[in-house]
Amino acid sequence: MASRESNIDVHISSDLVPLLDDLAHGNSVNDNVRISIAISLFVAKTVSLARAAEIAELSLNDFIYTLKIKKIPWGEYSEEDVVQDDIAVKDLLRELGEEKNG
Template identity: 45%
Template sequence: MSANIRINDDIIPIVTMLNGGKTLDEKVNVSIAIGLFAGKMVSLARAAELAKLSLGEFVDLLRGMGIPWGEYIEDDERMDDVAIKSLLSRMENTND
């Protein structure tokens, strides 16, 4: 499905500055995909797919725009703490 939409003239220069996409249509789709991802409405992989970019290209685009693409949540921190403690314990046992 496709749709014809009108874009506010003030938005066009901003969208054309995007690195993703060559045509205005492609750049608008990339911009929408970024917005959907940033708004947590779609996953990173789905946003890349919607933007018609590889996952790596999409991540690079987000990095270039200063948009975080990965989340570090409390569960991740707890798992890292356990892994670090385990490694330190093994290192201490090796040095004994």
């Protein structure tokens, strides 16, 4: 999917600029807006982690670090993952028990 860049002027109240600086830690207000949008889209599950990093114009590692310092979970551990892990642990314990007894 090819994306094209557009320049759009957005007027931001001066009292929001420090909030953007605190959230994104970019080098400019434009960086902070772009990173903030990427974080919002990721948190809303509108885009993937990799796509959010692209939108933020950060490496995947830098985007994950940004999420971590803001205590925003970047990986999901679903109920299905828990069930699959429980099954794997039980299978492993059974195999270890069989090796010990056999």
